[in-house]
Amino acid sequence: MTIEILMPALSPTMTEGSVVSWRKKEGDLVRAGEIIVEIETDKAVVEVEALNDGTLGKILLAAGSPPIPVNRPIALLLEHGESATELGAGAALGPVEAPAAPGLAPAIPAPLSGEARPFASPLARRLAAQGGLDLRQLEGSGPKGRVVKADVDAALAGGRRPGVGEYLTKLGMDYVAVPNSGMRKTIARRLTESKQTVPHFYLGIDCRLDALLGLRAEFNARPGAHYRLSINDFAIAAAALALKRVPQANAAWTEDAVLMFEHADISVAVATLGGLITPIVKQAEAKGLAQLSNEMKDLASRAREGRLQPEEFLGGSFSISNLGMYGVREFAAIINPPQACILALGAAEQRAVVKDGALAAATLMSCTLSVDHRAVDGATGARFLEAFRELIEDPSTLRL
Numbered sequence: 477m478t479i480e481i482l483m484p485a486l487s488p489t490m491t492e493g494s495v496v497s498w499r500k501k502e503g504d505l506v507r508a509g510e511i512i513v514e515i516e517t518d519k520a521v522v523e524v525e526a527l528n529d530g531t532l533g534k535i536l537l538a539a540g541s542p543p544i545p546v547n548r549p550i551a552l553l554l555e556h557g558e559s560a561t562e563l564g565a566g567a568a569l570g571p572v573e574a575p576a577a578p579g580l581a582p583a584i585p586a587p588l589s590g591e592a593r594p595f596a597s598p599l600a601r602r603l604a605a606q607g608g609l610d611l612r613q614l615e616g617s618g619p620k621g622r623v624v625k626a627d628v629d630a631a632l633a634g635g636r637r638p639g640v641g642e643y644l645t646k647l648g649m650d651y652v653a654v655p656n657s658g659m660r661k662t663i664a665r666r667l668t669e670s671k672q673t674v675p676h677f678y679l680g681i682d683c684r685l686d687a688l689l690g691l692r693a694e695f696n697a698r699p700g701a702h703y704r705l706s707i708n709d710f711a712i713a714a715a716a717l718a719l720k721r722v723p724q725a726n727a728a729w730t731e732d733a734v735l736m737f738e739h740a741d742i743s744v745a746v747a748t749l750g751g752l753i754t755p756i757v758k759q760a761e762a763k764g765l766a767q768l769s770n771e772m773k774d775l776a777s778r779a780r781e782g783r784l785q786p787e788e789f790l791g792g793s794f795s796i797s798n799l800g801m802y803g804v805r806e807f808a809a810i811i812n813p814p815q816a817c818i819l820a821l822g823a824a825e826q827r828a829v830v831k832d833g834a835l836a837a838a839t840l841m842s843c844t845l846s847v848d849h850r851a852v853d854g855a856t857g858a859r860f861l862e863a864f865r866e867l868i869e870d871p872s873t874l875r876l
Contacts (some may be wrong), residue, residue, distance in 0.1 A: 484524055495541060535550075589748045653828065692707070709769040712760055715742060719860070721863040806844055819843060845860065
């Protein structure tokens, strides 16, 4: 019998998806386990394998088509011995054609010149300005289509109110409307939920990096090194070991219980064109600096290309966000639920410090821990930061 290939739910937050490309064409033989299609989720582009053997009889959702909800059919698979004539009504659906690629055009027309102003009476203009209406979007009932007072009154009485774009146009502000991607919408929803439902509190410390920078330079200068260590690599390693020393910070909140994770699976924030994604360095406490560095570079590269698999960015027990490379001195990150903590790293910079009663120069990095107070108390967060600082300031304890 004909098998429907459905839009898969590839992550807990995925409600719809779109086809990026088909790896098979109609009439091709398909074997279970073969990659048949690339699906764009709210987080990444995922290669999807066929679940059954057969022949790809009909593609119902063409590459580049608008997203559709999960569990909707995207293709029909014929079992061995079936022919395309047995597709019946399903084949009549035909593929959904991809729309023409839209340009980045303003959602509201650009302001008109004085000679091309909307055809309206002076009174209608004044009333429209007071009510925040765009006259160009009204149909005039006056002579030759002129917009008159009655047209403005009718629009206001009908609840017509301007959108953000219309206000900007009215103020003479040029702009380009960039449609929100599924990924951007998901980020917005999750961060809003986090700030509205998670009781954040924040703890900050400064870490001296002079010893770390010296060791980093020594490691990177070794002949034949197959790695290039960054401050971020040391921070991931230190955070993972600090979580083993203070396991109460390696936690997640649920209504029934606080989950205490066995391993330090570190989610690391990576900026992409579509938004922020957090690939996971799994069991980071068991990995040396070189392995962490190479693994993180691979994850970050594939994250920017949208090529991560769901298991590479879903989950994690603790997050790190680093804006130091942009010169940001310190910031407080938003918690990534259900995780209980996220560590924000600022720039490494030279500052004046007091040592043995005298002023001296030192390279410091400001670190801010955002904590879910439901799962982690202040003293626990402070003990984690203390352990993290000890490891960062004495990096000889971190193995290569």
